[in-house]
Amino acid sequence: MRIGTRGSLLAVAQAEEVRNRLSSKFELPLSAFEIVKITTSGDLITDRPLKEIGGKGLFTKEIEHELLLGTIDIAVHSMKDMPVLQPCGLQIDTYLPREDMRDAFLSFEYSSIDDLPKDAILGTSSVRRTAQVLNFRNDFKVIDFRGNVQTRLKKLRSGIAFGTLLAMAGLNRLKISDVPIFPIEIGDMLPAVAQGVIGIERRVSDLSAAHLLERINDYKTERVLNCERAYLKALDGSCQTPIAGCAILKNGNIHFKAEIIKPDGSQKLTESGICLEEDAEELGIELAERLRSKASSDFFSWL
Secondary structure, eight states: OEEEEOSSHHHHHHHHHHHHHHHHHHTOOGGGOEEEEOOOHHHHOOSSOHHHHTSGGGGTHHHHHHHHHTSSSEEEEEGGGSOSSOOTTEEEEEEOOOOOOOEEEEOSSOSSGGGOOTTOEEEOSOHHHHHHHHHHOTTOEEEOOOSOHHHHHHHHHTTSSSEEEEEHHHHHHTTOOSSOEEEEOTTTSOOOTTTTOEEEEEETTOHHHHHHHHTTOOHHHHHHHHHHHHHHHHTTOOTTSOEEEEEEEETTEEEEEEEEEOTTSSOEEEEEEEEEGGGHHHHHHHHHHHHHHHSOTTGGGGO
């Protein structure tokens, strides 16, 4: 089985996790699975913000093209990078157990965002994180930190910013330990939709792959992703929209909190709700509609 992935260290680590789970589940040698690295447009263009060059599809288009051609059998993705719609003939219906969904603050000088001095420089490529920190304190100067985890940490070490923000999931998967890492609780910074989740894409017609992948799918993660991605789809969300959302499955119920923010941080709207797990998608759509009804027309001119 040929497993397609981006070539970054984090992407390859995620593909290896998929390979290891398949190998273990079916008692097959690792050599039965080949990891195929594919360069995407998003990997090639690192000197400009994503909003200027096209958004989430930049990290998936080339991989999905190879999947449709049949040169790979499955594709491994970070679900927070995935558009809500897949190309005709492809689908995602397998998820690994969710990693730590929190964001983290990284700095060599300060232990929290609260401690940063006035007019501090923060580095991030995320419009969501930018909007959230500016909503917290509008004196921050936020500069663009494009590139993989290693590139962003190199920029931080160079001293061009007081701190940066990254996903705990990626830091954990890469076993980063040489930089001070301070997790931010969900109540203080709501994560991106699907943050911490690895998803596996396949051809709709490939029933053999479907059979294999079904055995490693994590049911709980699938349920919460159904809620979060239905919400994102209802808001027509992409990398360019400051949208956050987090669903948790507890005792058969989905607990979902959703948030939208203006990019300059000047306004934040939140909604939350609880439903039975089988009604996950409906709750996601409902909270998206509630946020739309609360927002003024100029709010959505940002989206």
